[in-house]
Amino acid sequence: MKSLGIGHLYAYDLFEDYPYTNQKYKEVSSRMKRLDLYNEVTLKKRDIMKASRDFGSSSIDFMHVDISNSGKTILNILSVWDEKIKPGSTLIFEGGSPLRYFQK
Numbered sequence: 001m002k003s004l005g006i007g008h009l010y011a012y013d014l015f016e017d018y019p020y021t022n023q024k025y026k027e028v029s030s031r032m033k034r035l036d037l038y039n040e041v042t043l044k045k046r047d048i049m050k051a052s053r054d055f056g057s058s059s060i061d062f063m064h065v066d067i068s069n070s071g072k073t074i075l076n077i078l079s080v081w082d083e084k085i086k087p088g089s090t091l092i093f094e095g096g097s098p099l100r101y102f103q104k
Helices: 025-034 048-055 072-084 098-102
Strands: 007-013 039-047 060-066 085-094
Touching: 007 048, 025 039, 048 072, 060 072, 072 085
Parallel strands: 007 039, 060 085
Antiparallel strands: none
């Protein structure tokens, strides 16, 4: 996006508020600053369901979701995001490792 001069990425994560996190918000934010990506990427510490409010009536072309889920989670996400997803958009869902559900 940076080299093409078009597009914008909105990146949402719970970071250290999620027990299976790989990154902390400050580390990712610092890396973005070092790489001068703040014009191309908006980084927010936020839940995916609440993140949909940031888009109002805007629509999206691409969505990648890496989240713990049981199947119902995806249905909940789609019910909130449905009107914001353009027809023909790319959607990628991953997550839901059994280890996340059986660890104590």
